[in-house]
Amino acid sequence: MPVLAVIGCQWGDEGKGKVVDILAQDADSIARYQGGHNAGHTVIVRSGQKGAADEKFILHLLPSGIIQPGKRCYIGNGVVVDPKALVKEMEEVESRGITFAGRLFISERAHLIFPYHHVYDQNEETIQGAKKIGTTGRGIGPAYADKHARVGIRMVDLLDDELLAKRLRANLESKKLLLTSRYNHPGYEFQAVWDEFMEYRKKIAPYIHNVFHLISDDITQDRKVLLEGAQGVMLDIDHGTYPYVTSSNASIGGACTGLGIPPSSIKKVLGIIKAYTTRVGEGPFPTELTGEQGNLLREQGKEYGATTGRPRRCGWFDGVVAQFSAKLNGITHLALTKLDVLDNTPNIKVCVGYKYGNRIYDEMPASLKILENCEPVYQEYAGWMSPTTGIDDFSKLPDKAKAYVEAISNLLGIEFAMISTGQRRDETIILKRLF
Numbered sequence: 001m002p003v004l005a006v007i008g009c010q011w012g013d014e015g016k017g018k019v020v021d022i023l024a025q026d027a028d029s030i031a032r033y034q035g036g037h038n039a040g041h042t043v044i045v046r047s048g049q050k051g052a053a054d055e056k057f058i059l060h061l062l063p064s065g066i067i068q069p070g071k072r073c074y075i076g077n078g079v080v081v082d083p084k085a086l087v088k089e090m091e092e093v094e095s096r097g098i099t100f101a102g103r104l105f106i107s108e109r110a111h112l113i114f115p116y117h118h119v120y121d122q123n124e125e126t127i128q129g130a131k132k133i134g135t136t137g138r139g140i141g142p143a144y145a146d147k148h149a150r151v152g153i154r155m156v157d158l159l160d161d162e163l164l165a166k167r168l169r170a171n172l173e174s175k176k177l178l179l180t181s182r183y184n185h186p187g188y189e190f191q192a193v194w195d196e197f198m199e200y201r202k203k204i205a206p207y208i209h210n211v212f213h214l215i216s217d218d219i220t221q222d223r224k225v226l227l228e229g230a231q232g233v234m235l236d237i238d239h240g241t242y243p244y245v246t247s248s249n250a251s252i253g254g255a256c257t258g259l260g261i262p263p264s265s266i267k268k269v270l271g272i273i274k275a276y277t278t279r280v281g282e283g284p285f286p287t288e289l290t291g292e293q294g295n296l297l298r299e300q301g302k303e304y305g306a307t308t309g310r311p312r313r314c315g316w317f318d319g320v321v322a323q324f325s326a327k328l329n330g331i332t333h334l335a336l337t338k339l340d341v342l343d344n345t346p347n348i349k350v351c352v353g354y355k356y357g358n359r360i361y362d363e364m365p366a367s368l369k370i371l372e373n374c375e376p377v378y379q380e381y382a383g384w385m386s387p388t389t390g391i392d393d394f395s396k397l398p399d400k401a402k403a404y405v406e407a408i409s410n411l412l413g414i415e416f417a418m419i420s421t422g423q424r425r426d427e428t429i430i431l432k433r434l435f
């Protein structure tokens with residue numbers, strides 16, 4: 001069973017980092033296929049020493065498997081890499097005793113994020129005002145835009161002085177026009193950017209490889225490959241709540257194009273769903289709770305962005321979104337996270353349709369007007385009102401918690417492989433081993 005994909009089925013932050021960290025224990029290699037350092041994947045590792053605090057890692061570009069010693073980690077061609085952010089993250093992780101030699105491989109086809117991408121991203125958001133997307137401001141969208149406009153600069157170019165100089169000069173010149181006229185920004189001088197990027201190159205160059213070839217070889221050799229999605233299906237550029245989305249394909253198609261692997265090699269697709277819903281940034285969110293209940297979920301779930309620290313918007317579990325994600329990605333198994341966050345919620349709601357005008361939609365509408373103005377149709381479940389934190393055996397869950405889990409599984413017609421009841425690795429119910 002060579003390839004297992006892990007996909008966030010909501011608006012991101014479903015707990016992919018924790019789940020990937022657990023699965024990585026059984027994997028040979030772990031690969032990121034899209035997004036960039038807009039992602040923030042949290043992994044909490046229990047300290048080996050008695051009484052010592054747990055260790056927390058927040059990974060942005062490095063696959064979460066990097067924490068597991070000896071595992072090979074890939075950054076695929078579909079990822080956009082800000083070398084400054086990558087070097088910073090590598091140094092942070094290295095300072096905690098993790099090494100990269102022989103186990104970190106960055107695709108030579110991955111595109112680079114340059115300082116002008118940040119300026120563009122942040123200034124466009126300011127100009128848009130109330131209509132802003134609420135991006136992470138990391139230059140992700142503009143870097144993907146350059147990739148698609150065929151003016152992007154790739155990792156392989158970073159290794160070629162002549163080509164890099166040519167492409168960088170051309171880009172700085174054309175961007176300067178935009179930066180000065182639209183943002184009143186002076187633009188960037190070639191030498192300063194060159195010198196800065198040469199420093200990053202020193203650190204990154206040894207890790208730039210033909211990742212397609214390496215993964216292809218893993219698949220042929222029947223090694224266990226774990227694909228780590230970033231963001232979530234509703235942030236997918238094609239299938240999400242456009243234009244309030246990110247600029248890559250967070251869904252399963254992105255895994256094939258973002259690494260160069262055939263769809264037929266992906267044998268299992270694990271969909272991660274949070275027991276409720278969150279979203280960071282702007283855009284429609286039909287089950288959002290703006291009052292006290294939303295605040296309670298935010299506080300109990302510590303729902304603050306792992307990348308930007310922004311408070312996450314919180315709401316009830318959205319079955320329309322989850323069913324759509326399940327179909328779109330061919331989800332074969334589910335992982336439910338943050339069940340413990342609902343421990344003190346007396347009545348729990350699950351959205352099973354959107355009412356708009358005379359119609360009830362149970363398929364995901366594309367129209368923002370419908371998504372913004374629909375009334376969610378809810379089914380209600382009695383809360384269990386007792387602690388589930390740390391439970392690692394399904395039979396020990398309160399009956400009402402079991403009923404909630406089973407209701408979601410029945411709604412989607414997919415079995416759970418994992419239920420997460422806390423931040424740590426051991427706070428997990430494993431129902432099925434996927435590798």
Ligand code: GDP
Nearest residue numbers: 013014015016017041042306338420421422423
């Ligand atoms: P990702 O982007 O999908 O990897 O998710 P984030 O790391 O951005 O956000 C998930 C947050 O929930 C992190 O702080 C995790 O440590 C935490 N978390 C994951 N699973 C659980 C769980 O079952 N219970 C609780 N209470 N926290 C969890």
Ligand code: IMO
Nearest residue numbers: 012013038039040134135136230231246280281
């Ligand atoms: P992980 O991998 C949650 C959101 C931003 C914004 C929109 C576009 O941790 O789940 P971008 O900077 O990508 O152009 O912003 O996408 N966003 C995320 N929301 N989790 C993420 O990643 C996200 N990455 C981007 O908040 O609404």
Ligand code: MG
Nearest residue numbers: 013040041306
């Ligand atoms: Mg996150």
